[in-house]
Amino acid sequence: MASSTVENYLKQILLLSAADGELVSMGALATALAVVPGTATTMVKALAAEGLALHRPRYGVALTAEGRRVALGVLRRHRLIETFLVEVLKMDWTEVHAEAEQLEHAISDAVLDRLDALLGHPATDPHGDPIPTRQGKLDSQVYATLATGPVERPLRIVRVTEQSAEFLHFAEAHGLLPGTALRVTGRNLAAGLVTVKKTAGRPVTLSVAAAGQILVAPGK
């Protein structure tokens, strides 16, 4: 069994690797896991020795097929737990990330399968993040964001990628939840601002950085 620590490293490498097999830098990994860089190097070497990761010294790390399999399992657990906490226990979507962070290492496949069935085999979690299948398939569709998508076209929010409670509170307060229909009414890259108008609701202005965390698809 992979320890919680190993699971966290693998999950984080998966999340940080833009494309599949793309190298993740030690610095980025260390920051994401809140450890000093030397610790990340040490752990990555251990992961490589166990066949879970490939370490290209001085350049970065990528997952092996086996490491990716484990990481997808962790991600599936995390996202199904988040969905359960929101859908069944009616918890706030802004707080479930931290809860799932703990539970994802303690839940068994038997319990997870029941949860999955209870929830009706959801495809995404409450943030719109895709849930890997039991077979390890992860929907990797690329979406536009409020920072990059078309202006003055009907759009629909499909996903909010930033997981911090503060950001999610902001999104919730302005009605920027997955499923919301809206359009971008203005974008000023110089000022770093994006203005959007919900189909139902008043206009909202947000930073380009924040807008980049909100993924959208063309929507009626």
Add this chain to the structure above:
Amino acid sequence: MASSTVENYLKQILLLSAADGELVSMGALATALAVVPGTATTMVKALAAEGLALHRPRYGVALTAEGRRVALGVLRRHRLIETFLVEVLKMDWTEVHAEAEQLEHAISDAVLDRLDALLGHPATDPHGDPIPTRQGKLDSQVYATLATGPVERPLRIVRVTEQSAEFLHFAEAHGLLPGTALRVTGRNLAAGLVTVKKTAGRPVTLSVAAAGQILVAPGK
């Protein structure tokens, strides 16, 4: 925060101490936790240093008020999780103990409170074990067992204390579940056998050891 290991030691000391404040021997504790005796000694000294336990060298260990508080919290989490797994996820009562053993260290109070409310604030788990209240009150009523209770009187099973899957399978197979009405039809201590007859069902013979794990109350 107490580590999982610390939580397990405290919980086990609580479960093994017959009466409140009663000393638990190192041997019993080490066996229950599946560690060598020296390890238990070392950990107990650490618990004592943290003010969670009182160590009387060569004689045993007991919980402090604070240690007991923590232990009751762990027990509450364990038993509520078991109840959830059986009542909501419809899992088999024979397998939920092992699951809860992991989850009890990962679940937060926020999630636990929701679970408790969803389940309607149950007083006991599926095995009939009492669930400590959020305030740390544990029902410590003493019951007779099939090995010690009256013969030829109407009884009702209130609790099955042994948690191993094998024992629970046996109990389930013979319909010896909490709530079952029955009476003891025979008891032969020399042979170590007890025979019971369910109000609805055929007679069952079990060892005195097994009978001692099944707690009963007078029942119509």
Add this chain to the structure above:
DNA sequence: CTCGTTATTTTGATTAGTCAAAATAAATCT
């Protein structure tokens, strides 16, 4: 009361995961 059995404690080592700080390699900027 002494001896031997049994339980407990001590000692010395090991593993996983971590940090601080020094050493090194790569990248960047004249």
Add this chain to the structure above:
DNA sequence: AGATTTATTTTGACTAATCAAAATAACGAG
């Protein structure tokens, strides 16, 4: 190309939890 900045790796040390095996204390039998 050479010097400086930046990222990464290495080294040495630490903590929590564990085991094996030796040392010690309590207890019961004679």
